[in-house]
Amino acid sequence: MSKVKAIKLADEGMKELEWAEKNMPILTAIQKRFEKEQPLKGKKVSLALHLEKKTGQLIRTLRAGGATVRVASCNPLTTDDRVAAALTKFDGIEVFAWANQSTEDYYANLNSVLDSKPNLLIDDGADLINIIHFKRPELIPNVVGASEETTTGIIRLKAMEKEGALKFPIINANGAYSKHLFDNRYGTGQSALNAIMTITNNLIAGKNVVIVGYGWCGRGLAIRARGMGARTIVVEAGDRMPYAEETEPSGWHKGLEALYEGFEVMNMEEAASKGDLFITATGDKKVIDVKHMKEMKDGAMLANAGHFDLEIDIPGLEKITKEIKEINPNCEEYILKEGKRIYLLSKGRLVNLARPAGQGHPLEIMDGSFAIQALALEHLAKHEGKLQNKVINIPTELDDYVARMALESHKIQLQPLTDEQREYLTGFKEGT
Numbered sequence: 001m002s003k004v005k006a007i008k009l010a011d012e013g014m015k016e017l018e019w020a021e022k023n024m025p026i027l028t029a030i031q032k033r034f035e036k037e038q039p040l041k042g043k044k045v046s047l048a049l050h051l052e053k054k055t056g057q058l059i060r061t062l063r064a065g066g067a068t069v070r071v072a073s074c075n076p077l078t079t080d081d082r083v084a085a086a087l088t089k090f091d092g093i094e095v096f097a098w099a100n101q102s103t104e105d106y107y108a109n110l111n112s113v114l115d116s117k118p119n120l121l122i123d124d125g126a127d128l129i130n131i132i133h134f135k136r137p138e139l140i141p142n143v144v145g146a147s148e149e150t151t152t153g154i155i156r157l158k159a160m161e162k163e164g165a166l167k168f169p170i171i172n173a174n175g176a177y178s179k180h181l182f183d184n185r186y187g188t189g190q191s192a193l194n195a196i197m198t199i200t201n202n203l204i205a206g207k208n209v210v211i212v213g214y215g216w217c218g219r220g221l222a223i224r225a226r227g228m229g230a231r232t233i234v235v236e237a238g239d240r241m242p243y244a245e246e247t248e249p250s251g252w253h254k255g256l257e258a259l260y261e262g263f264e265v266m267n268m269e270e271a272a273s274k275g276d277l278f279i280t281a282t283g284d285k286k287v288i289d290v291k292h293m294k295e296m297k298d299g300a301m302l303a304n305a306g307h308f309d310l311e312i313d314i315p316g317l318e319k320i321t322k323e324i325k326e327i328n329p330n331c332e333e334y335i336l337k338e339g340k341r342i343y344l345l346s347k348g349r350l351v352n353l354a355r356p357a358g359q360g361h362p363l364e365i366m367d368g369s370f371a372i373q374a375l376a377l378e379h380l381a382k383h384e385g386k387l388q389n390k391v392i393n394i395p396t397e398l399d400d401y402v403a404r405m406a407l408e409s410h411k412i413q414l415q416p417l418t419d420e421q422r423e424y425l426t427g428f429k430e431g432t
C-alpha cells in the first residue's frame with residue numbers, strides 16, 4: 001500500500017510523466033525493448049531515488065521489463081507529490097514518498113521499500129544499501145545486486161569494498177561516461193543555477209560566485225556561472241581523496257585545471273570574504289564552516305549541490321544566529337548575533353532538487369543517466385550469481401550505446417572508422 005501526500009494530484013502527475021516521456025527518447029526505446037524481452041521478469045526491485053517525473057519514466061521502464069517496483073525518495077525534500085500520486089494510481093507502483101518528510105519518516109519509508117525483500121536495488125547516496133548491510137542483513141541473500149547513482153554513494157561503497165564489507169555486487173552507474181560527464185557537469189550546472197535563480201530572483205551576472213569543489217559537478221557549476229556573467233572563484237582541497245583511484249586527479253590537479261580554465265582559485269579562508277553566492281559540491285562535510293561564515297559579507301547566500309546536507313555547517317550557523325526568518329519555502333534568512341545576515345537556500349540540501357524550486361536535472365540529461373540505470377539492472381539480472389561483491393563498472397558497450405542514442409536523438413551521425421583506419425590503430429608496424 002503506497003504512502004503518498006495526496007492521490008488527488010494524480011492527474012497532474014500524469015501530465016508531468018507524459019511530458020517526460022516525450023523528452024526521454026533513449027529510455028522510451030529501452031522501455032519498448034523491455035516490454036518484448038522481459039529481462040526483469042519476476043524480479044522485485046526497490047529504489048531510493050529523487051522521485052520526480054524523470055524517475056517516473058525509469059520506474060515505468062523497469063515495470064515494462066517485468067519487475068515489481070517499490071520506491072522511496074533518497075532525500076526528504078525532493079519528491080514531486082504529483083508524480084508520486086500518478087505512479088500509485090495509474091501504474092500500481094508502491095510509492096513511499098512525499099515532499100518534506102521528517103527524518104523519521106524518511107528512514108521508515110526506506111525500510112518500507114525493503115520490506116518486499118528485493119532482488120535488485122537502485123540507490124542514490126547508498127542509504128538503502130547501507131541499511132541492508134548494517135541493519136537488515138537477513139535481506140542480503142535475496143539481493144542479486146544494486147546500482148548506485150551518485151558520486152557520494154560510490155565513495156561510501158568503495159570504502160565498504162576496501163574493508164571487505166560489501167555483500168553483493170554494485171554497479172557504479174555514476175562511473176559511466178554517459179552519466180558523470182553529462183549529468184554531473186551539465187545537469188548540475190544548469191539545474192542548480194536554475195533553482196537558485198528561481199529561489200532568489202537575483203541576477204547572477206556581476207556576482208562573485210564561489211564554487212566549492214571542482215569535481216564534475218563543480219566544473220559544470222563554474223562554467224555555467226561564468227557563462228551567466230558571474231565572477232567565478234573555485235575552491236578546491238589541497239589533498240588527494242582517500243580511496244580515489246590512481247587514475248583520478250588529486251585536488252592539486254583540479255585546482256590547477258580550474259586556474260588554466262581561467263577561474264580564480266583560492267582556499268576557503270580567502271574566498272569567504274569575497275563571495276556573494278557560495279555553492280558547495282564536494283561530497284565532504286563542513287567545507288563551509290563557522291569560521292568562514294564569520295568572514296562573509298552581509299547578505300551572503302549559501303547553497304549546496306552535493307548529495308548530503310553536511311557540506312555547510314548548519315548546526316554551527318544556528319549557534320551563531322539570533323533569529324531565523326523564512327523568505328520563501330527554499331530560502332531562510334539567518335540573522336547572526338553580530339547583526340549580519342546570511343541566506344541559506346533549501347536548508348543546505350540539494351538545491352537543484354529540493355522542492356518546490358528544484359526540478360532536478362533537465363529531461364535530456366536524466367534520459368541518459370536513467371538509461372544507464374535500466375541497463376545496469378538488466379546486466380545484473382542477466383549475470384545473476386556471476387559477479388563479484390565489488391563496485392564494478394558498467395560494460396563499455398552499454399555506455400557507448402547510451403551516448404550514441406543521445407547523439408541520434410539530436411539527429412547527429414558521427415564519422416565511422418574506415419577499415420584502413422582501424423587497421424592502423426590496431427597495428428604497430430606502420431611508422432613515419
Ligand code: ADE
Pocket residue numbers: 049050051052054055124149150187353359360361366
Ligand atoms: N532527478 C532524479 N534524480 C536526479 C538526480 N540524481 N540528480 C538530478 N536530478 C534528478
